Amino acid sequence: MLKQYSYSIKRLIMLIDVSIILFSYCLASCIRFGMGGLGFKNLIWILLISSLVIPACFTIQGLYNFRYKTFGQALNRIMIAHCINLMVVALISYMWNIRHFSRFFMITFILVSISIHSLSRLWIKGILNHFRLRGYNYRRTLIVGISDTAHRIILGIEKNAHWGLRIIGIIKEGGEDDSYFLSIFKKYPILGKFKDLKTILLSEAVDNVIFCPHKKTITDLKSIILDIESMGISSHVAIPNPAVKISTTFLGTIDGIPLITYHPLKLTPFDIMIKNLVDTIGGIIGCFILFIMYPVIGLAIKLESPGLVLFKQKRMGENGRIFTLYKFRSMYQDAEEHKKELLKKNQLEGAVFKIKDDPRITVVGRFLRKFSLDEWPQFINVLKREMSLVGTRPPTLGEVEKYDMWHKRRLSMKPGLTGLWQVNGRNTITNFDEIVKLDLKYIDNWSLLYDFYILGKTVFVALQRKGAY
DSSP states (O other): OGGGGGHHHHHHHHHHHHHHHHHHHHHHHHHHHOTTOTHHHHTHHHHHHHHHHHHHHHHHTTTTTTOOOSHHHHHHHHHHHHHHHHHHHHHHHHHTTOOOOOHHHHHHHHHHHHHHHHHHHHHHHHHHHHHHHTTOSOEEEEEEOOSHHHHHHHHHHHHOGGGOEEEEEEEEOSSOOHHHHHHHSTTSOEEEEGGGHHHHHHHSOOSEEEEOOSSOOHHHHHHHHHHHHHTTOEEEEEOSOOOOOOSSEEEEEETTEEEEEEOOOOOOHHHHHHHHHHHHHHHHHHHHHHHHHHHHHHHHHHHHSOSOSEEEEEEEOGGGOEEEEEEEOOBOTTGGGGHHHHGGGOOSBSSOOOOTTOTTBOHHHHHHHHTTGGGTTHHHHHHTTSSEEESBOOOBHHHHTTOOGGGGGGGGSOBEEEOHHHHTTGGGOOBHHHHHHHHHHHHHTOOHHHHHHHHHHHHHHHHHTTTOO
């Protein structure tokens, strides 16, 4: 698996490297020919070759795979890559008899490029260490089984922090020697036994489950793996023979131990990085608009009814992460206390509550809901990376308690400000299972273009006030 979590970082670093090559070329051109010199255009072929050769050499030497242990090793490989690039440029210049070539320019370009690439590696290493030490961008991982294989995997995870994995606990198969556990696995809590695994996954925030079976076979694990997949959680099996093909799988290793990964999401780490970038930009724009409208809406809410301007509620996010959702308050302050009285009037079937002409809604709140303005503070959640611009509807904790096993897969992605349910019927769809099917359709067919389509349709639906109450 677990190499896939560093792919996004590798691509980003490669983009930085190409940008450094471009900057070094421009700087060397200014030093040699001055601003606007003809040398910039005449030697553009060197830039094109270098932009291909240097990243290729970095890839071959492992500079994108974190194989180097020290800065000295990285610097040595950076210098080797530039020497190879120099030889390729010189060879092409000789074979094609290219007249536009400057030795001074080439030396300046190489020295500048080596210097900036070296500094960038120091900076990137420092940034990654900074975020890793503060616990950002990690995947909560559960180890199932107590064995030598599990021990090696744990050591591999501990030695390779850039994988972004954090072990939250261990599940015992049952019948293992406790003294073996206490001597090797004492750093991590025992969360239960194998028979408790489903219950633990429903109650804990878990992103990955790694099976290190001591007694059980792949056949024994098949049913639980299918259950885990239906919940939207990645599972991995450490096995001596990786020749197994079940559902959507791919092979990987941890410290040389083969793993088969059963991954329920279609998104690659690079897709997630792009989606997060779009969310960040959208979150900044949305929060700026929120800052402008807040005084007007806040005053209107306060004038009609006492209480806070913002309504805060605990919701469940990606793979069981609990966060505080923000909305403009559209109900009277004691609305939650009267909810039980209205449950019998619920117009939606299943684990969700909604009624038309809710008596708890204020006049201002009804206006806010009609134009979806009450949802605007959720841009704060988007900027905090708890939600996405487009995703699934964020459920309350009480709703999740009523979920069937397959319902939980809708939590395998971040919840969104909008989604397929909101733009395809919203409150006209009264069956919760149908809402979940729309969420799973979005998860299985995600693309950046699909997100933009949903965002565009959301604006249209909001202006038409379809299904809003």
